[in-house]
Structures are given as structure tokens and as C-alpha cells.
Amino acid sequence: MSKKEVIYDEALVPSYQLPSLLGKSDGSSAATAGEWLSTRRPEILAIYRERVFGKWLHRPQIQWYETLSVREDALDGEAIRKEIRIHLGSAEGKTHSFDMLLYIPKTATPEHPVPVFIGLNFRGNHATTDERDVAMTGFGYEKNQYLNDESRGNSVPRWCFRETIRRGYASATICYHDICPDYNDLSCFRQSVLSILGSTDDLSLVHRNYTAIGLWAWGLSRGLDCLESEVLVDSSRCAVHGLSRLGKTSLWAGANDERFKLVISTDSGCGGAALFKRCFGETAEIISTAFPHWFVEAFAQYRGREDLMDFDQHFLLSLIAPRALCVASATEDLWADPLGEFLAAKHAGDAYRLFGLSGIESDDMPAADEWLTGDVSYHLRTGKHDQTPEDWAHYWVLADRIFQK
Ligand code: GTR
Numbered sequence: 001m002s003k004k005e006v007i008y009d010e011a012l013v014p015s016y017q018l019p020s021l022l023g024k025s026d027g028s029s030a031a032t033a034g035e036w037l038s039t040r041r042p043e044i045l046a047i048y049r050e051r052v053f054g055k056w057l058h059r060p061q062i063q064w065y066e067t068l069s070v071r072e073d074a075l076d077g078e079a080i081r082k083e084i085r086i087h088l089g090s091a092e093g094k095t096h097s098f099d100m101l102l103y104i105p106k107t108a109t110p111e112h113p114v115p116v117f118i119g120l121n122f123r124g125n126h127a128t129t130d131e132r133d134v135a136m137t138g139f140g141y142e143k144n145q146y147l148n149d150e151s152r153g154n155s156v157p158r159w160c161f162r163e164t165i166r167r168g169y170a171s172a173t174i175c176y177h178d179i180c181p182d183y184n185d186l187s188c189f190r191q192s193v194l195s196i197l198g199s200t201d202d203l204s205l206v207h208r209n210y211t212a213i214g215l216w217a218w219g220l221s222r223g224l225d226c227l228e229s230e231v232l233v234d235s236s237r238c239a240v241h242g243l244s245r246l247g248k249t250s251l252w253a254g255a256n257d258e259r260f261k262l263v264i265s266t267d268s269g270c271g272g273a274a275l276f277k278r279c280f281g282e283t284a285e286i287i288s289t290a291f292p293h294w295f296v297e298a299f300a301q302y303r304g305r306e307d308l309m310d311f312d313q314h315f316l317l318s319l320i321a322p323r324a325l326c327v328a329s330a331t332e333d334l335w336a337d338p339l340g341e342f343l344a345a346k347h348a349g350d351a352y353r354l355f356g357l358s359g360i361e362s363d364d365m366p367a368a369d370e371w372l373t374g375d376v377s378y379h380l381r382t383g384k385h386d387q388t389p390e391d392w393a394h395y396w397v398l399a400d401r402i403f404q405k
Pocket of ligand 1: 282
């Protein structure tokens with residue numbers, strides 16, 4: 001579909017056929033969880049690494065954590081708050097760092113460590129919390145317009161730290177710009193973590209192999225590494241979440257790093273949970289033109305040629321199986337194609353069933369604000385493109401179920 005024809009009418013959605021999730025490249029189908037894990041899943045992961053989000057960067061040779069601050073009386077005495085600098089280093093002595101903000105309920109003990117949510121933020125750690133003494137982050141992006149006191153706390157409803165803590169969960173966040181600044185061209189890589197762990201001398205080579213979404217997702221894994229060293233946090237019960245481009249990112253993090261046991265995408269849309277082949281709202285062409293650094297060069301072959309895709313986003317979601325998946329949409333977020341997100345979640349169910357788990361059985365989307373809660377979960381929140389307390393209400397219930405609280 002070309003850029004001029006953004007489709008917002010179901011009657012204009014082209015007819016398409018979804019590629020078979022279980023059909024292996026040798027023509028047979030994965031019939032067991034074992035075959036899925038040994039053959040089909042690696043094939044799908046390879047498709048995404050080669051043609052969509054790029055290679056998964058190696059783990060740095062040197063990684064250490066510097067505690068920048070600790071408050072024992074955070075959130076009116078209900079939480080311990082930490083700011084931790086995650087340092088990554090290369091053998092040649094080059095370093096890159098980003099800062100994680102972490103809240104832990106005061107009820108956590110080393111004997112009873114708590115499960116944890118982790119997600120990247122858009123504006124800086126200081127925007128996610130109403131505590132005004134949290135250090136500003138997000139300096140990785142020079143054009144970041146939220147690097148000021150007025151922006152403190154302006155994303156609080158997206159984070160809901162207080163309620164998360166009350167419910168017995170720790171919660172961590174890092175500003176995505178500090179991993180790779182989100183400039184709309186390939187120059188972003190020069191100031192990214194890739195500049196020390198790989199090479200950014202030849203940007204066209206970088207574009208062949210790496211993407212900003214890939215680096216952000218990988219940064220979430222480094223955040224989880226750091227959480228593994230926190231005695232009050234049970235990092236084996238970790239949920240990763242993200243909104244919009246950061247929801248595409250949380251899905252890709254969950255696809256690559258099996259330590260994420262619950263993977264949540266909110267309004268992730270095109271390149272996230274939404275099926276490309278429906279061409280409803282944002283399309284492969286639109287997104288890869290506006291954000292060339294989000295996709296590898298090979299993805300360009302699908303601009304206006306979704307029919308050539310031998311995959312679609314139910315493949316991406318299936319990489320989370322058998323771990324818990326939650327896809328969330330919003331009624332007014334047509335750009336992200338809520339129905340396409342629902343259908344991808346539904347079709348990912350074939351992978352879950354191989355594990356004896358349930359997918360989404362219904363062919364129809366649930367009513368707005370109704371939750372489908374299972375191994376594959378879905379909801380359609382009333383409202384705009386955002387992550388709100390209403391979204392969190394489902395995430396907490398899901399986490400309670402999965403982490404057996
Ligand atoms: C839009 C983009 C979407 C989504 C969104 C966001 O401009 O078209 O795919 O990622 O940005 O991240 O807020």
C-alpha cells in the first residue's frame with residue numbers, strides 16, 4: 001500500500017493470506033513443543049533478525065553497576081528508591097552507560113524478594129515519577145524537550161509506580177534515548193551503545209545489521225541483568241512492558257530474552273503487534289520511511305509489498321510462547337490497528353497450544369474495556385494512544401496470576 005492511501009475502513013483492507021506459523025521451511029509442520037523449540041522458533045527468530053529488527057548484540061565484555069542514590073523513604077515511606085548507573089565496557093576500554101530508576105516495595109525482604117516490571121520511558125526517568133529529586137535522564141537525545149523541571153512527573157499515569165508498589169511489585173525504568181537516541185536517521189547509532197560494542201564507522205553496514213529497536217530491546221536485557229543483582233527483587237519473575245515504539249521494543253526484548261516471563265505491548269501497532277498484511281493505519285512503507293533506523297535495510301523490500309512477506313506479526317508474538325503475552329490496544333488508536341493487533345495475538349495461539357496452553361479462542365474482539373486474560377491476553381481500552389492506569393489494572397491482575405502472588 002502506498003503512503004497516500006492510509007486505510008481506516010475495513011472494506012478497503014486488501015485480501016491477504018496469513019503465512020502458517022507452524023509450517024517449517026522443509027514443508028512439514030511443527031507438531032510438538034519440542035519441534036517448535038528446536039526448529040520452527042529458531043527459523044522465525046532468524047527471519048526477524050535478518051529482515052526486521054537486526055542482530056542481537058553480544059553481551060558486553062565488561063558490565064558493572066554503580067548505585068547513584070538510595071532513598072529508604074520513597075513514595076511516602078512505601079518504597080525504597082534507587083538510581084543505578086549501568087556501565088557497559090568494551091575490551092578496548094570504551095564505555096557507555098545509562099541510568100535505571102528502580103522502586104522496590106518496603107515489604108520486600110531477601111527471603112521474600114518481589115517480582116518486577118521493567119520498561120523503557122520516552123522522556124527521562126524524572127518524567128515517570130512525582131518525586132522531584134529523581135535525576136534527570138534522557139540526555140542521549142539532544143533534542144529531548146523534556147529536560148527541564150516543568151517536565152518532572154508529566155508521565156506519572158503511564159507508570160503508576162505508587163499502585164504497583166502497593167500491589168507488591170518492584171518497577172524499573174530507563175530512558176530509551178540513553179541507549180540509542182531516537183534521531184530519525186542512521187546517525188543515531190553513532191551516539192548509541194553500538195558505538196562502543198560494535199562499529200559505527202560504516203552506517204550502511206550498521207543499517208544492514210542493527211536497528212534502534214534492537215538496541216533498545218537489548219538495553220532492557222541489560223536492565224534485567226542489573227535487577228539480577230538486587231537481593232530484594234526476584235528477577236526470575238520479571239514482566240517487560242512498553243508503549244508504542246517501546247511496545248514494539250518490549251515484544252522484541254521478550255522474543256530474544258527468555259528471562260522475561262510476561263511480555264506486554266501497549267498500542268504497539270505497525271512493527272509491533274499489528275498484522276502488516278492488513279495495511280490498516282500505519283504501513284510498512286510509512287513506518288520505514290519515517291523511521292529508517294527502526295528496521296534493517298532488508299525490510300525495505302516489503303514497502304508496499306506486504307504480499308511478499310512470508311511472515312507476519314503473529315510470528316513475532318509467537319516467539320514469546322510459552323511465556324505469558326499481553327497485547328493491549330485502544331479504541332481511538334486506529335493508526336495502530338487494534339483489530340490487526342487482536343488478530344496477531346489470536347493467531348499466535350497456535351504456538352501456545354503446542355505447549356498445552358490456551359490462546360484466544362474467540363474470533364471476535366472483546367468489547368471495549370473487557371479483558372481476555374490467559375496465556376495470551378488482550379484488551380481494548382477506551383481512549384487514545386497511551387498507557388494509562390486502566391491498562392495497568394489488567395497488567396497487575398495478569399502479573400498476580402502469572403507470578404502466583
Ligand atoms: C509514531 C509511529 C508509531 C508509533 C508512535 C510512537 O509516529 O508511527 O509506529 O511508534 O510513533 O512510538 O509513539
